[in-house]
Amino acid sequence: MTEIIVVTSGKGGVGKTTTSASLATGLAMAGKKVAVIDFDVGLRNLDLIMGCERRVVYDFVNVIHGEATLKQSLIKDKRHENLYVLAASQTRDKDALTQEGVEKVLDELGKEGFDYVVCDSPAGIEKGAHLAMYFADHAVVVVNPEVSSVRDSDRILGLLSSKTRRAERGDGAIAQHLLLTRYNPARVAIGEMLSVKDVEEILGINVVGVIPESENVLAASNAGVPVILDEQSNAGHAYRDTVARILGEERPLRFVDVAKKGFFQRVFGG
């Protein structure tokens, strides 16, 4: 069975595409056959974060309209042979995506033996976001420790439990995973930022992972290499932990407390 995972948030700029790229890469590293689809029609960006922007020939909308086959449109990842990217179209036509079209592509990916399909949702609650979540079995709701993002994610959690195929058919709830990104333990410690516990309490759902704010995330997107591949960065390790948890492994949260300075650091500074 193919598991469909939507990465969504409501608010823009919280790290959906960064998360989609790292999640898809992490699942592929675990040996799964994975496709990651950009649903942000008109504002394609997943290709840049995955580092395959110059290899896009056909896109998601081309497949839906029958202008190209799925095989022609899937871009094989340079680093993992069981990972494929389906780029969004740059068309300005808002109705380019249809429910039937999306269903057809997802069914075909199922027949091709994909274990996971990661759907990178656009921001907002319009059609693209709705279609990205509609067929999902799992949802990763990306949230920042900040008021507007938390409020929007509550709205999205509500939509996930009512406006998806699973909800409509009564097939059992879609599995919801809350992912807290851009977390800064130092600011939390001095009361400047909502804590993991605060966000969990407000939304009534536990986090599946906490990604610390990290300069490596920008470096990774600059280079077109998903940050999960950066072994030097805490953000990369936090994404590895998150993927493991989504796959059912139990791992303690890391990077949520202020790093204590070692003896030498305290004496010599730094």
Next chain:
Amino acid sequence: MGILDFLKRKPEPTATVAKERLRIIVAQERSTRGAPDYLPLLRNELLEVIKKYVHVDIEAININVERDSGHEVLELSVALPDGKPATSSAG
């Protein structure tokens, strides 16, 4: 940094303020989730009508849609100000 600064009460951390604000707005939005879109409008129009007779604030009007095994109940409650009779502004 004045020498007496440490004597002043520390302001509430902004994260605490954020949490409290979110707690309230999220609870409010959840209570109206899935309810018909006309509810806010209905509330405003009811307020206009009620205002003709009593001075009430929009906060005093509570509208809820309760779902109960197959049927929906529209529940409306208006908290009237105590001791104030209907005003003469009626009409």
